[in-house]
Amino acid sequence: MGLNIVQKIIKTHLVEGDMTPGKPIAIRIDQTLTQDATGTMAYLHFEAMGLPKVQTELSVSYVDHNTLQAGGPENANDHLFLQTAAAKFGVYFSKAGNGICHQVHLERFAVPGKTLLGSDSHTPTAGGIGMLAIGAGGMDVALAMAGEPFYLTMPKVVRVNLYGKLRPFVSAKDIILELLRRLTVKGGLGRIFEYGGEGVKYLTVPERATITNMGAELGATTSIFPSDEQTYLFMKAQGREAQWRPLQADPDATYDEVIDIDLSELEPLIACPHMPDNVKKVKEVEGLRVHQVAIGSCTNSSYRDLKTVGEMFKRTGKMVHPMVSAAISPGSKQVLRMMDKEGYYDVFLRAGFRILENACGPCIGMGFAPPSGGVSVRTFNRNFYGRSGTKDAQVYLASPETAAATAMKGVITDPRDLGLDEIKVFLPEKFEIDDSMIYAPAADPDEIEIYKGPTINYVGYKEPLGDKLEGEVLLKVGDNITTDHIIPGGAKILPLRSNIPAISEYVYSVVDETFAQRAKEKGGGFIVGGENYGQGSSREHAAIGPMYLGIKAVIAKSFARIHHANLINFGILPLVFVNKEDYDKIDQGDWLEVDLSNFAPGEDNIITVINRTKGISIPTKHGLNKRQVEIIKAGGVLAYVKQKFEK
Ligand code: F3S
Secondary structure, X not given: OOOOHHHHHHHHHEEEOOOOOOOEEEEOOOEEEEEHHHHHHHHHHHHHHOOOOOOOOEEEEEOOOOOOOOOOOHHHHHHHHHHHHHHHHOOEEEOOOOEOHHHHHHHHOOOOOOEEEEOXXXXXXXHHHOOEEEEOOHHHHHHHHOOOOEEEEXXXXXXXXXXXXXXXXXXXXXXXXXXXXXXXXXXOOOEEEEEEOHHHHHOOHHHHHHHHHHHHHHOOOEEEOOEOHHHHHHHHHOOOHHHOOOEOOOOOOOOOEEEEEEHHHOOOEEEOOOOOOOEEEHHHHOOOEOOEEEEOXXXXXXXXXXXXXXXXXXXXXXXXXXXXXXXEOOOEHHHHHHHHHOOHHHHHHHHOOXXXXXXXXXXXXXXXXXOOOOEEEEOOOOOOOOOOOOOOOEEEEEOHXXXXXXXXXXXXXXXXXXXXXXXXOOOOOOOOOOOOOEEOOOOOHHHOOOOOOOOOEOOOOOOOOOOEEEEEEEEEOOOOOEHHHHOOOOOOOHHHOOEHHHHHOOOOOOOOOOHHHHHHHHOOEEEEEOOOEOEOOOOOHHHHHHHHOOEEEEEEOOEOHHHHHHHHHOOOEEEEEOOHHHHHHOOOOOEEEEEOOOOOOOOOXXXXXXXXXXXXXXXXXXXXXXXXXXXXXXXXXXXXXXXXXXX
């Protein structure tokens, strides 16, 4: 039986499992990428593993998130740490100002048919070139750099058939907005979207990358396009044609699900506040007064996108509307140099755009926040409440065409209403290739000393597990505790991300201000939780902080999947009540003992928790597999891989 593209790549990278959807698999990772916000932790984890050099074919460290704003030296310290760590560990380093990780990776490093693991949720952007590119946590990326496989559940593969041709002023962004409209932000869970059909050949790689980028908003594991003539042309224009290889689904390939999109029926779409799936036709919201337009982000900041905007302003001769503040953040130095070379930089300046840094910038609320209660139209991928930096702002997501027309008119505008002839942007024969801000790893890594400013303080290990855990219940919480309860985000706490002792002071601070203090005084202990413990983001600090404070086990009615994995990674034993009513038999302050002499893999293995204070025994289960048991016994995944490497 023939294979689809996803199966072809997974098959050649499979380390464990058999590609049955829903079953666990492990794959070999060829390339990794990190960005600065998650990268410091990834390289600190990697350093703690004790390997001299990354084991991947290629790893790249980008600085694009926290480039400018910070009250103190935290960002500069992190950047210098990242640069020296990259030089020492055999990692390429893309300096702040060189561009957004996904745009630069697509231009300079992504290769069809390879696997990429990135510590950023929009890593699937590289699927536009035919790469199997997946976002993950810092620890998973560190493990991949150490040569360990990536463990995941085999997703279903959904074929998205594109047929017909896009009409003028309807573009790739409208294709992915249409999918979000149809499937919602949960529609991609446990799935990979594989694009195919006649319509694919009209989409250039950067357009495909817009679609795979925002597949992340569907909740998909990743999205991928074939590698074809378009892919070859893009790589040739990047001077990388030698790395091109064709990649297509077999004619008799099968899929778990199929979706059809007739491109010729699409029209300009817009995601309304505050969710990327709250999609309407631009026509339905036309005329709404707009205060700000932002063009850029890893979704829509390519040469094709900015040139389209430039052409629209050039042909109309219009300026940005006086009541609109408009900014462009180019995706990369390459894109900006292309704009300069072809005269569009001047077009933007004349039209009244503000040109921001080649970085994420406003996409994560780093400057250019909308006015209070204001309306901002952005070419980005997320419009969550408060993400722009202004809590009560109304953020709309649209294509560069819609954003440009809106910037001119001062109200949300369908770009077709400008009466312009179709704008066709072709790939240039050669891009302005300039890798001068990408540094190769050091030729002599022994000469490199990794810089660690005082804001970097890492603690990655805990003691290996003995045969018995004992201690006090330091906290008892209810149902649906989120990772935000465990370790809050925010401008005060985020800069402490590389300083484990400092950030640990905030563990559970929103629930009980004295928690960290108590945990330290008692030398650690237990946490008792209700249903769905640890839901929310994948924030690994929600496990690292408790580990640092000596939490030995969390006993709960049930766990959220990612936090459960993070607890195991950091050596904290997650136990589930066999009888949910037993939750009522433990109170904060009780003394518990857990006998681990029979701790072994198995769905049904019972671990007895003895409540010494109340004189009762409580049955719990762990449900861990062999690898997970070994990780917990070792004291966390770092200690586990270190033991493995030493053998
Ligand atoms: Fe950066 Fe926003 Fe993309 S933060 S990586 S531009 S989603």
